[in-house]
Structure formats: C-alpha cells, structure tokens
Amino acid sequence: MIDLRSIGYLLAGIGGTYLVFSFLREQIDTYKLRHIPTIGPKGLFSSYFGRFQFVKRAKDMLQEGYEKYPGGLFKIRTLDQWIVIVTNDNMIHDIRKAPENMMSFDFATRESFQQDHTMGKTVYLHPHHVDVVRTTLTKNIAARFSDVQDEIASAFGDEIPPDAEWKPYPTLNTVMRIICRTTNRLFVGLPVCRDLDYINLNIEHTILVFKSAFLINLFPSALHQIVGPLLSPLPASLKRARKHLAKMIEERIEKDDQYGRDWDGRPNDFISWILDEIPQEKQKELRNVEDILLWVLHTNIGAIHTTSMAFTNILYHLAIQPPEVLDILRNEMESAIDQYGWTKDAMSHMRRTDSFMKEVARMVGTNGTVVERMAMKDFTFSDGTTLPAGSRVAVPGFVLQRDENRYQDADKFKPFRFYDMDRDSAGLTEDAESTWTGSIKHQMTTPSPNYFFFGTGKHACPGRFFAVNELKTLVAHTLLHYDIKLEGDAKSVPAPVWLIRDISPDANISVMFRKRQRLKE
Template identity: 55%
Template sequence: MSGTELYNTLYLATLFGGLFILAKIVRAQWTIYKVNMSFVVYKPLYALSHIPTIGPKGLLSSYYGGYQFIRHAREMIQEGYTKYHGRAFKVRMPDQWVVVVTGPDMINDLRKASDDHMGFEEAVKDTIQTDYTLGKAIRLNNYHLDVVRTTLTRNIAARFSDVRDEIINAFSDEIPVSTEWTAFPALPTVMKVVCRTTNRLFVGVPLCREPDYVRLNIEFTIDVFKAARIINLFPDLLKPVAGNLLTPLATAVGRALRHLAPIIEDRLEKEEQYGRDWPGRPNDLISWLLDENPQGELRTVRDLTMRILNINMAAIHTTSMAYTNVLYHLAIQPEEVITALREEVQSVTDELGWNKVAMGHLRRMDSFMKEAARHMGTGAMTVDRMVLKDFTFSDGTTLPAGTRVTVPGSALHHDERYYENPQEFRPFRFSDMRANEGESIKHQMITPNSEYFFFGHGRHSCPGRFFAVNELKTLVAHTLLTYDVKLEGDRKEIPEPFWFSRAVTPNRTAKVLFRKRKV
C-alpha cells in the first residue's frame, strides 16, 4: 500500500470513528472517561476548554485536526511548544485530546506525581491497546517488568561474553566481511542482528538463531505497533471490535509456542523433579521468569510465552532503531571522529577486555549514541500518563481525571535553552559535558533527566535501558573495529526518518555500505 493510500484509508477510518463519537455527543453531551479500566468518572465536554489548542478545536473540525495529527504531529507539537513554553497546550489525536505539558516546573510536577494521580500503565494500555495487542494478563500482572528491571540488569556482566559472541556470529552471517563495498538494507538487517543478540540472553542457542523465531519476533514488534495505531483511530465504543479483528496476538503466540513450548515444558518438569536450582539450569530469561512467577494461572506455557514475546517486542524495537540511527550517523562522520571512537574502543578493550566494565568506560561512544538519539531518535510525544484523579500543577493548571498527558520529546530535544545549536549533530556533546565537575553521571545515555527523554523519565523510565545501552555499545564497538561504513552514493546527509503520527523511525529503505576496515 502506498503512502497516499495509507493516509486515505486512515482518513476514512478517522471520519467513521468521528461519526460514532458525534452520535454519543448528541445523545448524551458527556464524555465517558475510562479510569482504572472501568467507567467511573464523567466529565463535561468543556473540561479542557481552559487549555490552549493547537489545530482545529470546533465540535466537527477537531476531527479533521485528528487527521492532521496523523500526518503532522511533529509540526503541531513544535508549534505548541514554541507558543506556550512553560504552559500546557492540547492537540487532537484521531480518538481523543491529549494535553502536552512544557517547561521544567510542569515536567517536574508530572515526574513527582504519584501513580494514584498520574497513571503510567493506564496510559500504556490506551496507547498500545495492550488488551488486544499483548494480552490482558500482561497488563493485569506485569511481574515480567520487575524481572527485566532487576534480574536481567544484574546478569548483564555474567552474560556479557555470550552477548558479544552472538554479535560476532550475527554480523558474520548477516553482514559478511568483504574487502569490497557491499550494500545492506540498514533497518531490516539491524533488526535480525539485534533479535539474535537479545535472544542469546533470553533463550540461548540454538533458538536465538532459528530463522522463523527471529522473523516471528521482528514481525510481532511491527504488527503490535501497526495494530495499535489503527485501533486508536476508532472511538472507545468500537475499539473492542477493531481490537479483536486486528490483534496479532493469537497468531504470534501459536507460532511462538512451536518454538518455546518444548523448552518451557522441559524447565517446568526439571524444576518439579530436582527443585529450583537443578544442575545445569540455564541462566536466561526463561529461568528468571520462573523464579519470579506468582504461580497459579500465570505459571503456564502460554502465559510465559506471551511474556517472552512482550519483552522481545520492547527490546528489539528500541535497540534496533537506536543502532540504525547510530549507523546512519557513523556513515557520514569525518575521519577524525571515527578515529577518535576507534581509538577509545581499542584502548579500553586492550586494558580491560571485552566486558561490562569496559563498556562503562566508553564515554565518547556513549555521547555519540545519546546525541544520535537526541538528534533523530525521539518521537513527538513521550512520558505518557493518564490523569486518574483531578490534578493541579504548580502553576495552577488543573486537569480532570481521564485526561491524557504527555511531554513534547522531540521539541524539547531541539530546544536551544538546553542544547547549544540543537539542530547540529555534535558527536561528543555529552562527553564534553561530562568532563565538567559533578556532571559525569547526569549526561550518560542511560540516565533520564528533565532535558532528555529517550528512555522516559521518573519512576517509569524504561526498565531495560541498562541492558539496551550495554548491548548498543557492544554493537557499535564491533562495527567500528570490524568495518568501514558509508551511505549509498557517498551521501553526507542522514536518510530522512519516517514520521507517522507521533512516532518516528529511522528510514526503513536506506542502505548502508560495509567493507572490511582498512587498518
């Protein structure tokens, strides 16, 4: 389907959804907000009238604003950020209004708000439509996130050699070393490498190298976000219908069970026979999930399979896009930048070896990766929350329960108040900042703060960011020491990223040329 056909299809779906919402308005003149997954709070239509609007705000024209948002979300958010910095403004998405808060005070208010007032999980449910795309059980009990946040993070050092081994093998298979320049489609190739590397930690060999299992996890990631975007074009009344028609879950779980069921069943049998710490028990995601599993109905092969798919989705999506952005930026850098990065990697690994500690010493690389994420890798909106109880910000702005709230990620990352010459890519911007006294931790890629939102902010920052950054550093280090890279036609500009609604992905068709590094 061409881009024009896609937009026309989405436009018709938006209008169709709008007619159903209009019917509800005419009948009742009240909007029902879902709070804590039940209809408990009623708010009049004018509840957000005190918040400035970007785009059409009329009863009917606002639905056209929802269509505009699909195509021009970044520009609309930037307009609001420029006009109302330090205040809140609202924009119309296809299915609802969202309030965007700006300025350090309001963002800090959002960060400090309790989960009782500003719901993270409720916002994720609304954005990704988790009940249909990932399964209701995942939302009702998300113990797997604690496994990622704690157990996985603790095991990065212990499993580092396995991760690096898989990077070497995956690159060898997907991007064979050649003395001639050879073109590879960047994002699709990167996703295969990242999927294999990630699953070396999650499920081990040989499954991490199984082509159908790799394709499954890549396709599931894409299918989830595609389905969520379309479901969100419909009003609440029709989302169950659209969700059940569009869900990728049943097909994906059935396919995943063919690969994972024998492994999980074997683990459960051995645990029942020999106890939790049976000899030879693998130190991988399956074991970690079993250790933290709350037992009962969640201790099933199907439920565990769904959680592995869910964790894969988050891990592959974030790291693949981040690495592709880094790759595009590496491909256009002057020789002195590449030399500085290579010398850092060589020096650190010669002294400390290839391990987690060594990756922590790659300050210039960390800066390069963070700058690529800031420059091209952050969507128009981030840090989503759902207001669960009426909330008043420090400037007196009150938002009613049921309101979606977010932060303007890309606009903030290109604000000269925080970043000098923000439109310019400066590879060592953050390593230079870390050289200042007391600033060595604040400016790491792994550390979210009020000026940097690639991994979110506050209590609900991405739980897997520690593994993601270490994996990313290892991927980039291997690339630098193994290959020379450049863009097709010796281009010196980053391939145009793809924007759809609020989300941005690296260019999906651009190719990068690789050859064996000339020493």
C-alpha cells in the same frame, strides 16, 4: 433470501450512530479542556475533523505549540482524543512524582497499545517481566556479556559478511535481525535464537502490535471489544511461539519441580528468571506455557523496537562522520578492549562512544511525545492548572531536546557533547583524563529534565542499562571490523520518518559496508 437493502440500512445506521457518538464525545472532551490553549482547529466542527492534521503534521504542531506557549501547556487533537502537552519543568516534575492512582503510566500504555488485544492481559495484570528486566537482567549483564558479544559477532558474520569491496545492506531490516538474535541469546539461548522462523516471528509480531494498536484506536472505545479480537496479532504469534518454546518451558518447569531452582545446568536466561519472579501465591495461576510465552513476546517488543531504531540512527550518523571522529572512537574502543577485553567493564570505559550514542538519541529520539500519562482523577499542577480525570498528558520530547535554551547549538550534532559536559563539570585536566572513570550524570542511561530518550522517574525504561551496553557492543563491533558509508556517498543523515508521534529511521536507506582496511587483530 438476504435482504441487502435492510443490511445496507443497518450498516448506515451503525455508521451514523458512530459518527454521532464520536462527535458528542468530542464536544464533551473539548468543553472539559476549554481552559487549555489549542494548536490546530478548535471550532465546533473543525476540531472534530482536524484530528487528521496530526497524522501528517505532528512535528510542526508540536513545534508550534512549544514556541507559542513556552513554559506552559497546550492541547492537540489526535485521532482518538485530545492530548495535553506540558513544557514547563515544574509541571513535568509534577507528572514524574505523581502516584500511579493520579497520573497513570500503566493505563496510558494499556490504552495506547490496546494491550488487551495486542499483548494479552497477563502483561499488565502481572507485570513480573518488568522486575526481571529491571533487576535480574541488569545484574546479569556482566555474567552473560560474552554470550551477547559472541552472538553479535556471529549475527554480523551471517548478515554482513566481511568483504574487501563495498556492499549495500538495507539497514533497518538487517539491524532488526541482528538485534533479535542478540537479545534472544539472553532470553532463550541457542539454538532457538538463531532459528529463522523464530527471528521472523518476533520481528513481525513487534511490527504487528504497533499496526494493530493504531487500527483499533481508530474506532471508538465502545467498539474495541469487537474489533480488537479481529485485529489482534496474538493468536497467530502464540501459535508460532509454541512451536519453538513450549517444550523448553515445560521441561524447565518439570525440572524445577523435581530438583528445585538450583539444579545443575539450569540455564541463566529469561525463562528461568521469569519463573523465579512469579510470587509463590501465583505459581499455580501463572506458571504455565501460555503466560510465559506472553511475557517473552512482550519483552521482545521493547528490546527489538527501541534498540533497532536507536542502532539504525547511530549507523546513519556514523556513516557520515569525518575520519577524525571515527579515529577517536576507534582508539577509545581499542584501548578499553586491550585493557579489559570484550567485557562490560570495557563498555563502561567507552565514554565518548556513550556520548555519541546519546547525542544521536537527543537529535532524533523515537517519539515526538514522551512521558505519556492518563489522569485517573482531576489533577492540579503546581501552578494551579487543573486537568479533568481522563485527560491524556505528555511531554514534547523531540522539540524539547532540540531547544536552544537547554542545549547550546541544539540543532547541531556534536558527537562528544555529553563527554565534554561531563569532563567540564568534573573540572578535569588533560593529565588526569586517561585515568578518569567519569560520572553517570551525563551518560545515556541517566534521564534528566532535558533528556527523555528512556523516559523519566520510576517508569524510566527498566531495560536501559542492557540496551546501552548492547548498543555500545554493536557500535564497537561495527567500527572495529568495518568501514561504513551511506549508499551513493551521501553526506547528510537521512531524514527520520514521522507517523503521527512515532519517529522512525527511514527503512529504505542502505548503508555500505566493507571489511575495515586497517583491522586491528
């Protein structure tokens, strides 16, 4: 017979041990960082329980620290540990140039997302997908652009059928389906990219990875190996992915073995690219269905999450613009497409569109903190401040990008801010503007000390060139085929939703669409 009282004592003992362990670790970590100013509770007991403040007050606490310690650094207690926030440009440069064995991007990401359990060890032990995205995907943007544009048109036609009357669509959910289809037209091709279960798999897996990582990080690190497998979305996601992709991958490997890599009709897609990227010495270990599925699922997470958030925010901003701003954007788009067709070259000439998208990213972003790193050894900044090994460090991207000292009228949305900056720095006259090709300095893909949407340094988002071209195509298709407005004729952008450090567009907002009244055929 089960002794419930004994089980109760055991659970109480485990719970008590957990509280004591986490409290002691908290005091040790706090002592190591005692020389760093604190935002939020900092007492012996209050700092331990103050971790929950950051869940609801992340934005306010980051803003408070940025204003209280300008050009310096401060620390905030998050749910699982302290995080040191750096606001000084020289210190940010120190982080950017620090080698991986000093300030680790990979280890910080692995811990934040609990990659062992949510994404699989393959994605960080063998990150060949990063090189595929950085090089092969980027090189193939022009070659595969017609497929991307075709899938965008098809997805819009299915998700938002053109209609003469205004109709509302739940923006974020609709956008995620469109972007999942578009991305996977490149990754796995037709007809899989349009399969409803495959679309739902990638969207659901993306959401579950973030939720699972959040839940696992609520537990002390000593328990991650126990709770991680219980909360992991991987087994179920892999099972569903096999149904759609296993046969395709097996046939691709078999044909490569039989004919080499240049057989007639070999698809120019992510699966071929990742097979080509696997080093010769790793072929036997990694050239299999399971690992390729892990790379496909993982790459979809980045492609779907960031791009969907960005495009939803762009739609919210487009929906409240005065007609003259939309006319400028549409005229630019029509001129570029008339001259270059629906091509990558046309997208590169949409400089005002690029500026609009970058201004949205500057105003909203996707994270309150960016450029997160883990100090693998004691790390000394150029000003002499030392962080102990194990410290997590980040940059307050949201508040930094809205700093009046960095951007004039920083809290004001200026759709052509970066276009004007680029034009002014070039000393451009109105007569020369029509033939001006622009520079890359102020474009959305270019990180800078004042703009961190895609990160910075060697760890800047490897897929940003594809993402920006995809976003421009999405925006162009929207404005050239639809009129849009916010439901209820709202005139202000819906406030983003903060969950700890993550910033997301409000998923409860609908955008109204109708077939464009003055559609240019």
